[in-house]
Amino acid sequence: MAGETTAAHDHVFECRGLGLELAHHGARRRIVDDITLDVRRGEFLTIVGASGTGKTSLLRLLGGLVPASHGTVSFLGKPVASPPEGVVVVFQDYSHALLQWRTVAANVRLGLEGVIGRAECDERVRQALAMVGLERCADDHPWQLSGGMQQRVQIARALALRPAVMLMDEPFGALDAMTKAALQDELLRVHAQTGTSFVFITHDIEEAVYLGDRVVVLGGPPGRIHKFLPIELPRPRDQIHTRQMPEFLRLRLDIHAAVLEAGRDQHDARA
Amino acid sequence: MPALKFNLPGTLTILAVVGLWEFAVRSGAVAFDYLPPPSAVFVAWGGLLLSGEMLMQTVHTLRAVLIGWVLASAIGIGLGLLLGFSAWARRYLLASLELLRPLPAVAFLPLALLLFNFSLTTELVLIVYASIWPVLINTMGGVMSVGTQLYDVGRTLRLSRARTLIKVILPAAAPAIVVGCRLSLGLTLVMAIIAEMLANPHGLGYAVVSELQAMQPQRMFAYVFFIGLLAIALNGALIGASRWFLRDHAVSSHE
Numbered sequence: 124m125a126g127e128t129t130a131a132h133d134h135v136f137e138c139r140g141l142g143l144e145l146a147h148h149g150a151r152r153r154i155v156d157d158i159t160l161d162v163r164r165g166e167f168l169t170i171v172g173a174s175g176t177g178k179t180s181l182l183r184l185l186g187g188l189v190p191a192s193h194g195t196v197s198f199l200g201k202p203v204a205s206p207p208e209g210v211v212v213v214f215q216d217y218s219h220a221l222l223q224w225r226t227v228a229a230n231v232r233l234g235l236e237g238v239i240g241r242a243e244c245d246e247r248v249r250q251a252l253a254m255v256g257l258e259r260c261a262d263d264h265p266w267q268l269s270g271g272m273q274q275r276v277q278i279a280r281a282l283a284l285r286p287a288v289m290l291m292d293e294p295f296g297a298l299d300a301m302t303k304a305a306l307q308d309e310l311l312r313v314h315a316q317t318g319t320s321f322v323f324i325t326h327d328i329e330e331a332v333y334l335g336d337r338v339v340v341l342g343g344p345p346g347r348i349h350k351f352l353p354i355e356l357p358r359p360r361d362q363i364h365t366r367q368m369p370e371f372l373r374l375r376l377d378i379h380a381a382v383l384e385a386g387r388d389q390h391d392a393r394a
Numbered sequence: 395m396p397a398l399k400f401n402l403p404g405t406l407t408i409l410a411v412v413g414l415w416e417f418a419v420r421s422g423a424v425a426f427d428y429l430p431p432p433s434a435v436f437v438a439w440g441g442l443l444l445s446g447e448m449l450m451q452t453v454h455t456l457r458a459v460l461i462g463w464v465l466a467s468a469i470g471i472g473l474g475l476l477l478g479f480s481a482w483a484r485r486y487l488l489a490s491l492e493l494l495r496p497l498p499a500v501a502f503l504p505l506a507l508l509l510f511n512f513s514l515t516t517e518l519v520l521i522v523y524a525s526i527w528p529v530l531i532n533t534m535g536g537v538m539s540v541g542t543q544l545y546d547v548g549r550t551l552r553l554s555r556a557r558t559l560i561k562v563i564l565p566a567a568a569p570a571i572v573v574g575c576r577l578s579l580g581l582t583l584v585m586a587i588i589a590e591m592l593a594n595p596h597g598l599g600y601a602v603v604s605e606l607q608a609m610q611p612q613r614m615f616a617y618v619f620f621i622g623l624l625a626i627a628l629n630g631a632l633i634g635a636s637r638w639f640l641r642d643h644a645v646s647s648h649e
Contacts, residue, residue: 188546205549212550219543224565224642233561234551264642284551 136162140194169335177346209287251283271302342385349385439616454597462521474533499524517589528577536570
Protein backbone atom coordinates (compact mmCIF):
# COMPACT_ATOMS: atom_id res chain seq x y z
CA MET A 124 0.00 0.00 0.00
CA ALA A 125 1.51 3.29 -1.08
CA GLY A 126 1.41 6.30 1.22
CA GLU A 127 -1.50 8.68 1.30
CA THR A 128 -1.38 10.97 -1.71
CA THR A 129 -0.69 14.64 -1.28
CA ALA A 130 -0.06 17.43 -3.73
CA ALA A 131 3.32 17.11 -5.40
CA HIS A 132 4.59 20.59 -4.52
CA ASP A 133 4.24 19.72 -0.85
CA HIS A 134 6.91 17.06 -1.13
CA VAL A 135 10.60 17.46 -0.35
CA PHE A 136 11.50 13.87 -1.22
CA GLU A 137 9.85 11.52 -3.68
CA CYS A 138 10.91 7.89 -3.99
CA ARG A 139 9.52 5.56 -6.63
CA GLY A 140 10.45 1.90 -6.59
CA LEU A 141 13.72 2.80 -4.92
CA GLY A 142 16.13 -0.08 -4.43
CA LEU A 143 19.72 -0.65 -3.42
CA GLU A 144 21.90 -3.62 -4.23
CA LEU A 145 25.38 -4.08 -2.88
CA ALA A 146 28.08 -6.61 -3.72
CA HIS A 147 28.69 -8.81 -0.73
CA HIS A 148 31.35 -11.54 -0.88
CA GLY A 149 30.96 -11.70 -4.62
CA ALA A 150 27.19 -12.04 -4.64
CA ARG A 151 24.88 -9.08 -5.13
CA ARG A 152 22.54 -8.61 -2.22
CA ARG A 153 19.46 -6.42 -2.25
CA ILE A 154 19.48 -4.22 0.83
CA VAL A 155 16.43 -2.10 0.11
CA ASP A 156 13.67 -2.95 -2.32
CA ASP A 157 10.82 -1.13 -4.02
CA ILE A 158 10.54 1.86 -1.70
CA THR A 159 7.79 4.23 -2.77
CA LEU A 160 7.58 7.08 -0.33
CA ASP A 161 7.04 10.83 -0.17
CA VAL A 162 8.38 13.08 2.51
CA ARG A 163 6.16 16.13 2.94
CA ARG A 164 7.47 19.59 3.57
CA GLY A 165 7.70 20.33 7.27
CA GLU A 166 6.76 16.84 8.41
CA PHE A 167 8.51 14.76 11.01
CA LEU A 168 8.71 11.31 9.48
CA THR A 169 10.00 8.47 11.62
CA ILE A 170 11.15 5.14 10.25
CA VAL A 171 11.12 2.01 12.40
CA GLY A 172 12.19 -1.48 11.66
CA ALA A 173 14.14 -4.37 13.04
CA SER A 174 17.88 -4.69 12.35
CA GLY A 175 18.66 -5.62 8.80
CA THR A 176 15.67 -3.83 7.31
CA GLY A 177 17.88 -1.35 5.49
CA LYS A 178 16.93 1.73 7.50
CA THR A 179 20.41 3.22 7.38
CA SER A 180 20.74 2.42 3.68
CA LEU A 181 17.45 4.15 2.96
CA LEU A 182 18.69 7.21 4.78
CA ARG A 183 21.95 7.17 2.87
CA LEU A 184 19.99 6.92 -0.39
CA LEU A 185 17.96 9.99 0.58
CA GLY A 186 21.13 11.76 1.63
CA GLY A 187 22.88 11.08 -1.65
CA LEU A 188 25.68 9.16 0.06
CA VAL A 189 25.08 6.06 -2.04
CA PRO A 190 23.61 5.82 -5.54
CA ALA A 191 20.40 3.91 -6.09
CA SER A 192 20.48 0.62 -7.98
CA HIS A 193 16.81 0.71 -8.96
CA GLY A 194 14.04 3.26 -9.07
CA THR A 195 14.31 6.95 -8.40
CA VAL A 196 14.76 9.30 -5.50
CA SER A 197 14.30 13.01 -6.04
CA PHE A 198 14.69 16.03 -3.82
CA LEU A 199 12.59 19.08 -4.70
CA GLY A 200 11.91 17.53 -8.07
CA LYS A 201 15.55 16.85 -8.98
CA PRO A 202 17.05 13.35 -8.96
CA VAL A 203 19.52 12.72 -6.15
CA ALA A 204 22.94 11.73 -7.52
CA SER A 205 25.12 13.21 -4.79
CA PRO A 206 24.43 14.93 -1.47
CA PRO A 207 21.89 17.63 -2.41
CA GLU A 208 22.04 21.14 -1.10
CA GLY A 209 19.43 21.51 1.61
CA VAL A 210 19.82 18.00 2.99
CA VAL A 211 22.13 17.10 5.88
CA VAL A 212 22.72 13.75 7.57
CA VAL A 213 23.26 13.45 11.32
CA PHE A 214 25.04 10.23 12.24
CA GLN A 215 24.58 7.94 15.21
CA ASP A 216 28.27 7.77 16.09
CA TYR A 217 28.79 11.38 17.14
CA SER A 218 32.34 10.98 18.40
CA HIS A 219 33.52 9.90 14.95
CA ALA A 220 31.32 12.37 13.13
CA LEU A 221 32.75 15.39 14.90
CA LEU A 222 36.27 16.73 14.43
CA GLN A 223 37.69 16.09 17.89
CA TRP A 224 40.61 18.46 17.35
CA ARG A 225 38.40 21.46 16.62
CA THR A 226 36.43 23.47 19.15
CA VAL A 227 32.65 23.13 19.28
CA ALA A 228 32.22 26.44 17.44
CA ALA A 229 34.75 25.42 14.79
CA ASN A 230 32.88 22.14 14.32
CA VAL A 231 29.57 23.90 13.83
CA ARG A 232 31.28 26.20 11.35
CA LEU A 233 32.59 23.36 9.21
CA GLY A 234 29.88 23.40 6.57
CA LEU A 235 29.86 27.18 6.29
CA GLU A 236 33.58 28.01 6.01
CA GLY A 237 34.46 29.48 2.67
CA VAL A 238 30.81 29.45 1.62
CA ILE A 239 29.58 32.53 3.43
CA GLY A 240 31.38 35.50 4.94
CA ARG A 241 33.00 35.38 8.36
CA ALA A 242 30.52 37.69 10.07
CA GLU A 243 27.44 35.84 8.89
CA CYS A 244 29.19 32.56 9.63
CA ASP A 245 29.81 33.53 13.25
CA GLU A 246 26.24 34.69 13.63
CA ARG A 247 24.79 31.44 12.28
CA VAL A 248 27.09 29.42 14.52
CA ARG A 249 25.96 31.44 17.50
CA GLN A 250 22.31 30.91 16.64
CA ALA A 251 22.75 27.19 16.04
CA LEU A 252 24.51 26.74 19.37
CA ALA A 253 21.82 28.75 21.12
CA MET A 254 19.14 26.56 19.60
CA VAL A 255 20.64 23.47 21.18
CA GLY A 256 21.67 25.20 24.40
CA LEU A 257 25.43 24.99 23.94
CA GLU A 258 26.37 28.68 23.81
CA ARG A 259 28.65 28.33 26.80
CA CYS A 260 30.57 25.39 25.30
CA ALA A 261 31.63 27.13 22.13
CA ASP A 262 35.34 27.00 23.00
CA ASP A 263 35.40 23.50 24.42
CA HIS A 264 36.55 20.47 22.50
CA PRO A 265 34.09 17.65 21.79
CA TRP A 266 36.08 15.14 23.82
CA GLN A 267 35.49 17.31 26.87
CA LEU A 268 31.73 16.97 26.50
CA SER A 269 29.25 14.24 27.36
CA GLY A 270 27.65 12.07 24.69
CA GLY A 271 24.42 14.03 24.70
CA MET A 272 26.25 17.31 24.29
CA GLN A 273 28.41 15.94 21.46
CA GLN A 274 25.27 14.86 19.64
CA ARG A 275 23.87 18.34 20.14
CA VAL A 276 27.02 19.71 18.51
CA GLN A 277 26.38 17.51 15.49
CA ILE A 278 22.79 18.72 15.35
CA ALA A 279 23.93 22.33 15.62
CA ARG A 280 26.40 21.73 12.80
CA ALA A 281 23.51 20.59 10.61
CA LEU A 282 21.22 23.41 11.76
CA ALA A 283 23.82 26.04 10.90
CA LEU A 284 23.33 25.10 7.26
CA ARG A 285 19.60 25.88 7.53
CA PRO A 286 18.71 22.69 5.68
CA ALA A 287 15.28 21.95 4.29
CA VAL A 288 15.59 18.36 5.54
CA MET A 289 17.55 16.76 8.34
CA LEU A 290 18.15 13.03 8.00
CA MET A 291 18.93 11.43 11.33
CA ASP A 292 20.26 7.91 11.75
CA GLU A 293 19.31 6.66 15.22
CA PRO A 294 20.88 9.80 16.68
CA PHE A 295 19.91 9.05 20.27
CA GLY A 296 20.62 5.33 20.19
CA ALA A 297 23.83 5.61 22.20
CA LEU A 298 22.44 7.86 24.92
CA ASP A 299 20.85 7.18 28.29
CA ALA A 300 17.10 7.51 28.75
CA MET A 301 17.09 10.91 30.42
CA THR A 302 19.43 12.53 27.93
CA LYS A 303 17.41 10.95 25.16
CA ALA A 304 14.18 12.47 26.48
CA ALA A 305 15.76 15.92 26.78
CA LEU A 306 17.13 15.75 23.25
CA GLN A 307 13.81 14.50 21.87
CA ASP A 308 12.09 17.57 23.26
CA GLU A 309 14.84 19.82 21.96
CA LEU A 310 14.46 18.33 18.52
CA LEU A 311 10.69 18.88 18.60
CA ARG A 312 11.31 22.49 19.58
CA VAL A 313 13.72 22.95 16.67
CA HIS A 314 11.15 21.37 14.36
CA ALA A 315 8.45 23.75 15.57
CA GLN A 316 10.68 26.81 15.40
CA THR A 317 12.33 26.23 12.05
CA GLY A 318 9.82 24.21 10.08
CA THR A 319 12.63 21.90 8.90
CA SER A 320 11.50 18.48 7.67
CA PHE A 321 12.91 15.50 9.52
CA VAL A 322 13.44 11.90 8.52
CA PHE A 323 14.33 10.10 11.73
CA ILE A 324 15.37 6.48 12.00
CA THR A 325 14.90 4.63 15.24
CA HIS A 326 14.34 1.14 16.53
CA ASP A 327 12.58 2.61 19.57
CA ILE A 328 8.86 2.43 18.82
CA GLU A 329 7.86 4.84 21.56
CA GLU A 330 10.35 7.38 20.29
CA ALA A 331 8.92 7.00 16.80
CA VAL A 332 5.40 7.70 18.04
CA TYR A 333 6.44 10.52 20.35
CA LEU A 334 8.34 12.42 17.71
CA GLY A 335 6.56 11.68 14.47
CA ASP A 336 3.76 13.01 12.35
CA ARG A 337 3.88 9.77 10.42
CA VAL A 338 5.63 6.46 11.03
CA VAL A 339 6.92 4.15 8.31
CA VAL A 340 7.35 0.53 9.33
CA LEU A 341 9.96 -1.35 7.37
CA GLY A 342 10.16 -5.10 7.04
CA GLY A 343 12.74 -7.36 5.58
CA PRO A 344 15.55 -7.94 4.68
CA PRO A 345 15.46 -6.77 1.98
CA GLY A 346 14.02 -3.54 3.38
CA ARG A 347 10.48 -2.96 2.14
CA ILE A 348 7.76 -0.63 3.32
CA HIS A 349 5.31 -2.63 5.35
CA LYS A 350 2.97 0.07 6.58
CA PHE A 351 2.40 3.79 7.07
CA LEU A 352 0.78 5.01 10.25
CA PRO A 353 -0.31 8.60 10.76
CA ILE A 354 0.23 9.99 14.26
CA GLU A 355 -2.62 12.24 15.28
CA LEU A 356 -1.36 13.27 18.67
CA PRO A 357 -1.58 16.92 19.66
CA ARG A 358 1.48 19.15 19.51
CA PRO A 359 3.38 20.34 21.43
CA ARG A 360 4.15 16.86 22.74
CA ASP A 361 4.95 16.26 26.40
CA GLN A 362 7.07 13.43 27.80
CA ILE A 363 4.60 12.66 30.58
CA HIS A 364 1.19 13.55 29.26
CA THR A 365 1.52 12.52 25.64
CA ARG A 366 3.03 9.18 26.55
CA GLN A 367 0.09 8.33 28.77
CA MET A 368 -2.65 9.17 26.29
CA PRO A 369 -4.75 6.22 25.16
CA GLU A 370 -4.07 7.22 21.56
CA PHE A 371 -0.30 7.00 22.23
CA LEU A 372 -0.66 3.53 23.68
CA ARG A 373 -2.87 2.41 20.82
CA LEU A 374 -0.33 3.64 18.27
CA ARG A 375 2.49 1.97 20.13
CA LEU A 376 0.59 -1.30 20.07
CA ASP A 377 -0.28 -0.93 16.39
CA ILE A 378 3.28 -0.25 15.40
CA HIS A 379 4.60 -3.07 17.54
CA ALA A 380 2.12 -5.41 15.87
CA ALA A 381 3.13 -4.10 12.46
CA VAL A 382 6.81 -4.71 13.19
CA LEU A 383 6.06 -8.26 14.29
CA GLU A 384 3.85 -8.78 11.27
CA ALA A 385 6.60 -7.56 9.00
CA GLY A 386 8.97 -10.03 10.61
CA ARG A 387 6.47 -12.86 10.20
CA ASP A 388 5.83 -12.04 6.56
CA GLN A 389 9.53 -12.11 5.98
CA HIS A 390 9.79 -15.45 7.70
CA ASP A 391 6.87 -16.87 5.72
CA ALA A 392 8.30 -15.57 2.49
CA ARG A 393 11.51 -17.46 3.17
CA ALA A 394 9.79 -20.68 4.34
CA MET B 395 51.46 21.43 32.69
CA PRO B 396 52.82 19.85 35.89
CA ALA B 397 56.19 21.12 37.12
CA LEU B 398 59.10 18.79 36.44
CA LYS B 399 59.41 16.55 39.43
CA PHE B 400 62.89 15.52 40.49
CA ASN B 401 63.19 11.76 40.26
CA LEU B 402 65.04 11.05 43.49
CA PRO B 403 64.95 7.25 43.52
CA GLY B 404 66.06 7.03 39.89
CA THR B 405 68.90 9.47 40.41
CA LEU B 406 70.10 7.64 43.51
CA THR B 407 70.29 4.40 41.55
CA ILE B 408 72.35 6.02 38.81
CA LEU B 409 74.72 7.57 41.34
CA ALA B 410 75.04 4.21 43.09
CA VAL B 411 75.99 2.47 39.84
CA VAL B 412 78.54 5.17 39.03
CA GLY B 413 79.94 4.94 42.54
CA LEU B 414 80.22 1.18 42.28
CA TRP B 415 82.06 1.49 38.99
CA GLU B 416 84.48 4.02 40.43
CA PHE B 417 85.15 1.82 43.42
CA ALA B 418 85.54 -1.33 41.33
CA VAL B 419 88.15 0.21 39.08
CA ARG B 420 90.08 2.13 41.75
CA SER B 421 90.29 -0.85 44.05
CA GLY B 422 91.53 -3.08 41.28
CA ALA B 423 88.59 -5.44 41.62
CA VAL B 424 87.71 -4.90 37.99
CA ALA B 425 90.75 -4.37 35.86
CA PHE B 426 90.46 -4.06 32.13
CA ASP B 427 93.23 -2.26 30.32
CA TYR B 428 90.84 0.14 28.74
CA LEU B 429 88.13 0.58 31.35
CA PRO B 430 88.65 3.96 32.99
CA PRO B 431 86.95 5.01 36.23
CA PRO B 432 84.06 7.49 35.92
CA SER B 433 86.13 10.25 37.47
CA ALA B 434 88.63 10.03 34.63
CA VAL B 435 85.82 10.05 32.09
CA PHE B 436 84.39 13.15 33.72
CA VAL B 437 87.74 14.93 33.64
CA ALA B 438 88.25 14.00 30.00
CA TRP B 439 84.78 15.27 29.23
CA GLY B 440 85.54 18.58 30.86
CA GLY B 441 88.70 18.85 28.81
CA LEU B 442 86.91 18.15 25.57
CA LEU B 443 84.23 20.71 26.35
CA LEU B 444 86.70 23.40 27.28
CA SER B 445 88.83 22.86 24.19
CA GLY B 446 85.75 23.21 22.02
CA GLU B 447 86.45 19.91 20.33
CA MET B 448 83.27 18.25 21.55
CA LEU B 449 81.22 21.22 20.47
CA MET B 450 82.65 21.09 16.96
CA GLN B 451 81.88 17.42 16.54
CA THR B 452 78.42 17.87 18.04
CA VAL B 453 77.58 20.63 15.61
CA HIS B 454 78.47 18.41 12.69
CA THR B 455 76.41 15.49 13.94
CA LEU B 456 73.45 17.67 14.84
CA ARG B 457 73.51 19.27 11.43
CA ALA B 458 73.50 15.90 9.72
CA VAL B 459 70.72 14.66 12.00
CA LEU B 460 68.50 17.66 11.43
CA ILE B 461 68.98 17.85 7.68
CA GLY B 462 68.53 14.09 7.38
CA TRP B 463 65.44 14.07 9.58
CA VAL B 464 63.74 16.89 7.73
CA LEU B 465 64.48 15.27 4.38
CA ALA B 466 63.36 11.83 5.55
CA SER B 467 60.16 13.28 6.99
CA ALA B 468 59.37 15.27 3.88
CA ILE B 469 59.93 12.34 1.52
CA GLY B 470 58.31 9.87 3.91
CA ILE B 471 55.20 12.00 4.35
CA GLY B 472 54.93 12.70 0.63
CA LEU B 473 55.21 9.05 -0.34
CA GLY B 474 53.07 7.98 2.61
CA LEU B 475 50.27 10.30 1.56
CA LEU B 476 50.46 9.11 -2.03
CA LEU B 477 50.28 5.47 -0.99
CA GLY B 478 47.62 6.17 1.62
CA PHE B 479 45.26 7.87 -0.78
CA SER B 480 45.91 5.99 -3.98
CA ALA B 481 45.00 2.32 -4.31
CA TRP B 482 46.59 2.46 -7.74
CA ALA B 483 49.91 3.59 -6.27
CA ARG B 484 49.75 0.86 -3.64
CA ARG B 485 49.12 -1.76 -6.26
CA TYR B 486 52.24 -0.82 -8.18
CA LEU B 487 54.63 0.35 -5.47
CA LEU B 488 53.94 -1.59 -2.30
CA ALA B 489 55.68 -4.79 -3.38
CA SER B 490 58.89 -2.94 -4.21
CA LEU B 491 58.79 -1.07 -0.94
CA GLU B 492 58.22 -4.25 1.02
CA LEU B 493 61.36 -5.68 -0.57
CA LEU B 494 63.48 -2.66 0.29
CA ARG B 495 62.23 -2.00 3.78
CA PRO B 496 63.67 -5.01 5.66
CA LEU B 497 67.16 -4.46 4.24
CA PRO B 498 69.41 -2.93 6.88
CA ALA B 499 70.43 0.51 5.71
CA VAL B 500 73.97 -0.12 6.86
CA ALA B 501 74.31 -2.73 4.12
CA PHE B 502 74.12 0.10 1.64
CA LEU B 503 77.06 1.88 3.18
CA PRO B 504 79.69 0.45 0.80
CA LEU B 505 77.49 1.40 -2.13
CA ALA B 506 77.08 4.93 -0.84
CA LEU B 507 80.83 5.17 -0.28
CA LEU B 508 81.52 4.16 -3.85
CA LEU B 509 79.05 6.68 -5.17
CA PHE B 510 79.75 9.64 -2.96
CA ASN B 511 83.08 9.00 -1.27
CA PHE B 512 83.87 10.00 2.30
CA SER B 513 81.56 12.97 2.56
CA LEU B 514 78.51 14.48 4.17
CA THR B 515 76.49 13.27 1.19
CA THR B 516 77.23 9.66 2.02
CA GLU B 517 76.20 10.27 5.60
CA LEU B 518 72.97 11.97 4.56
CA VAL B 519 72.11 9.29 2.02
CA LEU B 520 72.41 6.64 4.69
CA ILE B 521 70.47 8.63 7.26
CA VAL B 522 67.64 9.47 4.91
CA TYR B 523 67.37 5.98 3.47
CA ALA B 524 67.03 4.40 6.90
CA SER B 525 64.77 7.05 8.45
CA ILE B 526 62.19 7.27 5.69
CA TRP B 527 60.55 3.99 6.60
CA PRO B 528 58.85 4.78 9.93
CA VAL B 529 57.50 8.03 8.50
CA LEU B 530 56.26 6.40 5.32
CA ILE B 531 54.62 3.42 6.99
CA ASN B 532 52.97 5.45 9.72
CA THR B 533 51.75 8.14 7.32
CA MET B 534 50.29 5.59 4.97
CA GLY B 535 48.70 3.72 7.87
CA GLY B 536 47.38 6.91 9.37
CA VAL B 537 45.68 7.99 6.17
CA MET B 538 44.22 4.57 5.50
CA SER B 539 42.84 4.23 8.99
CA VAL B 540 40.80 7.42 8.87
CA GLY B 541 37.25 6.10 9.21
CA THR B 542 34.84 6.22 6.29
CA GLN B 543 32.48 8.16 8.53
CA LEU B 544 34.65 11.27 8.26
CA TYR B 545 34.49 11.08 4.47
CA ASP B 546 30.69 10.82 4.76
CA VAL B 547 30.70 13.88 6.98
CA GLY B 548 32.64 15.80 4.34
CA ARG B 549 30.14 14.73 1.71
CA THR B 550 26.97 15.48 3.63
CA LEU B 551 28.30 18.93 4.49
CA ARG B 552 29.11 19.33 0.79
CA LEU B 553 32.78 20.13 1.34
CA SER B 554 34.95 20.15 -1.78
CA ARG B 555 37.42 17.30 -2.06
CA ALA B 556 40.30 19.64 -1.30
CA ARG B 557 38.59 21.01 1.80
CA THR B 558 37.73 17.53 3.01
CA LEU B 559 41.34 16.44 2.62
CA ILE B 560 42.87 19.49 4.28
CA LYS B 561 40.35 20.14 7.02
CA VAL B 562 39.18 16.67 7.89
CA ILE B 563 41.37 13.83 6.68
CA LEU B 564 44.87 15.19 7.21
CA PRO B 565 44.25 16.42 10.76
CA ALA B 566 42.70 13.04 11.51
CA ALA B 567 45.86 11.31 10.27
CA ALA B 568 48.18 13.81 12.00
CA PRO B 569 48.78 11.84 15.22
CA ALA B 570 50.00 8.82 13.23
CA ILE B 571 52.21 10.99 11.07
CA VAL B 572 53.76 12.61 14.13
CA VAL B 573 54.49 9.18 15.62
CA GLY B 574 56.29 8.22 12.42
CA CYS B 575 58.43 11.34 12.57
CA ARG B 576 59.29 10.72 16.21
CA LEU B 577 60.36 7.14 15.52
CA SER B 578 62.52 8.26 12.66
CA LEU B 579 64.48 10.74 14.77
CA GLY B 580 65.99 7.99 16.89
CA LEU B 581 67.00 6.14 13.74
CA THR B 582 68.49 9.30 12.32
CA LEU B 583 70.92 9.69 15.19
CA VAL B 584 71.95 6.04 15.07
CA MET B 585 72.61 6.17 11.35
CA ALA B 586 74.54 9.43 11.65
CA ILE B 587 76.87 7.93 14.25
CA ILE B 588 77.39 4.77 12.19
CA ALA B 589 78.05 6.75 9.04
CA GLU B 590 80.52 8.94 10.90
CA MET B 591 82.30 5.90 12.26
CA LEU B 592 82.73 4.32 8.86
CA ALA B 593 82.22 6.73 6.04
CA ASN B 594 82.52 10.37 6.99
CA PRO B 595 85.42 11.44 9.19
CA HIS B 596 83.58 14.16 11.07
CA GLY B 597 81.23 14.37 13.99
CA LEU B 598 80.68 12.42 17.21
CA GLY B 599 80.80 8.98 15.61
CA TYR B 600 84.16 9.73 14.06
CA ALA B 601 85.36 11.14 17.38
CA VAL B 602 84.52 7.88 19.18
CA VAL B 603 86.44 5.81 16.64
CA SER B 604 89.37 8.18 16.53
CA GLU B 605 89.73 8.24 20.33
CA LEU B 606 89.58 4.45 20.26
CA GLN B 607 92.40 4.33 17.74
CA ALA B 608 94.35 6.89 19.75
CA MET B 609 93.97 4.62 22.78
CA GLN B 610 92.21 7.27 24.82
CA PRO B 611 89.46 5.25 26.51
CA GLN B 612 88.37 7.98 28.90
CA ARG B 613 87.73 10.39 26.04
CA MET B 614 86.02 7.67 24.07
CA PHE B 615 83.69 6.97 26.99
CA ALA B 616 83.06 10.68 27.35
CA TYR B 617 81.92 10.87 23.73
CA VAL B 618 79.78 7.76 24.01
CA PHE B 619 77.93 9.04 27.05
CA PHE B 620 77.51 12.40 25.46
CA ILE B 621 75.89 10.77 22.45
CA GLY B 622 73.48 9.12 24.85
CA LEU B 623 72.67 12.48 26.45
CA LEU B 624 72.15 13.99 23.03
CA ALA B 625 69.68 11.24 22.15
CA ILE B 626 67.72 11.93 25.34
CA ALA B 627 67.72 15.67 24.71
CA LEU B 628 66.59 15.31 21.10
CA ASN B 629 63.85 12.91 22.08
CA GLY B 630 62.67 15.19 24.84
CA ALA B 631 62.58 18.16 22.51
CA LEU B 632 60.62 16.15 19.99
CA ILE B 633 58.08 14.99 22.57
CA GLY B 634 57.56 18.61 23.56
CA ALA B 635 57.13 19.66 19.95
CA SER B 636 54.65 16.84 19.23
CA ARG B 637 52.62 17.72 22.28
CA TRP B 638 52.39 21.30 21.10
CA PHE B 639 51.55 20.30 17.52
CA LEU B 640 48.85 17.88 18.63
CA ARG B 641 47.59 20.03 21.49
CA ASP B 642 44.02 19.93 20.21
CA HIS B 643 43.94 16.19 19.77
CA ALA B 644 42.49 14.32 22.73
CA VAL B 645 45.15 11.61 22.66
CA SER B 646 48.04 13.93 23.42
CA SER B 647 46.40 15.27 26.54
CA HIS B 648 46.30 11.84 28.08
CA GLU B 649 49.98 11.09 27.61
